[in-house]
Amino acid sequence: MATSLPLAPAPAPEHRPGGKTFFGHPRGLATLFMTEMWERFSFYGMRALLPLYLISGGADAAKGMQGGGLGMTLASEAAIFALYSGLVYLLTLPGGWFGDRVWGPRRTVTIAAVAIMAGHLLLAVPGAPTFFAGLALVAIGSGLLKANISTMVGHLYDGPDDPRRDGGFTVFYMGINLGGLLAPLAIGTVGETVSWHLGFALAAVGMGLGLVQFLLGTRHLSAASNVVPKPLSAAERRSVTVKSLLALACAAALYLVVGTAGTITEKWLTVPLAALGILVPVLLFVRIKRDRSLTRIEQSRMSGYIWFFVAATVFWAIYDQGSYTMATFAGDSAQNSVLGWEFPVSWYQSVNPVLIMALAPVVASAWLWLNRRGKEPSTIVKFVWGLVLAGISFFVFLIPMTTAAGGHKAAAMWLVAIYFVQTVGELCLSPVGLSLTTKMSPAKYASQMMGAFFLAATAGDSIMSLLSTYGVNLDSRGVVGAEAAVAVVAGLAIWVCRGRVQRLMGGIN
Incomplete structure (x- = not known):
């Protein structure tokens, strides 16, 4: 992503009349x-x-x-x-x-x-x-x-x-x-x-x-x-310093004891941090929802926003696997060549930026074209498309995985096709989600909510980290198919509940 x-409104800049510009x-x-x-x-x-x-x-x-x-x-x-x-x-x-x-x-x-x-x-x-x-x-x-x-x-x-x-x-x-x-x-x-x-x-x-x-x-x-x-005031600085040092001391003491006992494993690193990645956004939303100073409409919009946050979490959990699950598959099971010319596996990571630069103007123009005709999809529909496309991308992934399971190398264009579908899904969900965050955030939490949107990626990645840590094989066709199904079902669930979510959004479309 x-x-x-x-993250916040900016003060007016210094002006330099007649100076050089950049485009x-x-x-x-x-x-x-x-x-x-x-x-x-x-x-x-x-x-x-x-x-x-x-x-x-x-x-x-x-x-x-x-x-x-x-x-x-x-x-x-x-x-x-x-x-x-x-x-x-x-x-x-x-x-x-x-x-x-x-x-x-x-x-x-x-x-x-x-x-x-x-x-x-x-x-x-x-x-x-x-x-x-x-x-x-x-x-x-x-x-x-x-x-x-x-x-x-x-x-x-x-x-x-x-x-x-x-x-x-x-x-x-x-x-x-x-x-x-x-x-x-x-x-x-x-x-x-x-x-x-x-x-x-x-x-x-x-x-x-x-x-x-x-x-x-x-x-x-x-x-x-x-x-x-x-x-920070002097008192706030002292408080933050003391609390930070205390937290570090507790963590250091815990790992020292575990390390001395000889029982420390990889899970002692991955599990606490992954759990933190899930816990932080949960605690943030709980704190906001319990804030009685928020108006009724602000509380309603926050309830609606949680639907979109969960949807984004599912999307990023699948999307970010393009950098590891798909990359390792490409290294072992794909024909990494075009017209007989071989290229490094790492080059697949350039596909998404190329597609973003090529497709972003097209998608933005499409929304404007539909808007002029009164047919632009709502935010809910765009999120549904993002989720469904994420699921479709992993259904497509099953094709090269099946080819590889039969003892053959999968064509590189299958992987490019997966990245293409995911990129279109990203353009349906990510920019829209950022815009939605600015519209639905309570004024009191505007800056924090912009950071909260990025936490959807944290939560999605943390969930996949925990699944892998506890033995779920992310490289198996069964798991890839299950993830694809979850994304599609999640998208359809939001579609079925779109009336309720729209009411919670308090007039925002």
């Missing part, structure tokens, strides 16, 4: 565009390598794959990759908090870029301890950056009514997908065919370039991006 939107937009957009592009380049390049590196050298690795990886099973790889993906989105919440209360957006993005670069450098060092430390740093840095860089894009414009604002975010969004497109082609090729660790090092170089140009271009950013909107 690459979509990125501002008609403030010059600072070029700085943020390039920063995000290089961050996505490093992030998606690492993601393209990660599932392959985790199983490299193990019994479940594809034939002909280079060694030197961690030699994990497919079950462990799925659990760790899904957990990592979920944590990135979970960490956008504290990332936004640090930008709002501690460092301000500009400083937070700088610290985030340094953390990401350091994380990739640790990934470039062979060995499990450095690997997991590096993965944690990349997740933390990505959470810090994702929540704040979009806010700085908003700072470049004269509030939400600036006519250039939507276009500016469209340009910024293209930077995300451009980085996601180029990363597997460069980092994936180097990592998969030359050296895993050299690929991770190349990701660090990408983030380093992004950091340098960000620091050089900060003079073009709004002064508002350097301001802490609501700084």
Whole structure:
């Protein structure tokens, strides 16, 4: 999920009449565009390598794959990759908090870029301890950056009514997908065919370039991006510090005891974090629903929003498997070639960004065309289509899986077809979900609710991590078919209950 939107209304920017522009937009957009592009380049390049590196050298690795990886099973790889993906989105919440209360957006993005670069450098060092430390740093840095860089894009414009604002975010969004497109082609090729660790090092170089140009271009950013909107008071800072240190001490003591007893396993890492990924959004919604200061209509809309959140959770649980379940299948069971020309498995991760850039204008134009004729589908219908298409994509996945089960290699175009169906589903659900969040959120929780939408991906990935941890084989046809059926049934359930959900939405369509 690459979509990125501002989390709060922005103060008016500094104006520089007669200055240079970036495609008609403030010059600072070029700085943020390039920063995000290089961050996505490093992030998606690492993601393209990660599932392959985790199983490299193990019994479940594809034939002909280079060694030197961690030699994990497919079950462990799925659990760790899904957990990592979920944590990135979970960490956008504290990332936004640090930008709002501690460092301000500009400083937070700088610290985030340094953390990401350091994380990739640790990934470039062979060995499990450095690997997991590096993965944690990349997740933390990505959470810090994702929540704040979009806010700085908003700072470049004269509030939400600036006519250039939507276009500016469209340009910024293209930077995300451009980085996601180029990363597997460069980092994936180097990592998969030359050296895993050299690929991770190349990701660090990408983030380093992004950091340098960000620091050089900060003079073009709004002064508002350097301001802490609501700084912590001295008492709040002491309270947060004490509580954080206490939580860390408890966690450290627990793992020290378990480690000393010699009973620590992989589950001690994956299960608590995956459970947290499910518990956090549940607690957030419980807290909002129990807030008696909200009006009746706000409470009703929150009840309606939970339907969409659950739908998004199911969607992302399937969609994100394109980066690990489908990737490992491609490595072992697909003909990764076109017209006799072979390509690295990691290149499949470039398919979605290409399709996003090609299809997003088409889908947006289709909605406008239907709207002019009074036939644009409601938000509920768009979500239903997103879920149903996610299910269809995994029904399609059963075709190459059946081919492979018969001892034959599946054609690469089957995988491209799956990514195509998922991308259309993403365009039906993700942008619509973000827009819906801004409409249905209580004013009191507007910023938190934008972060909450990303938690749907966290919850979906956390569920898949737990399933894999406890023995569910995500690579089996039975499980893939069951997931497809769940998505389609969930979509049909929302369709059947659309009248009730529409009433809960309080006039929002």
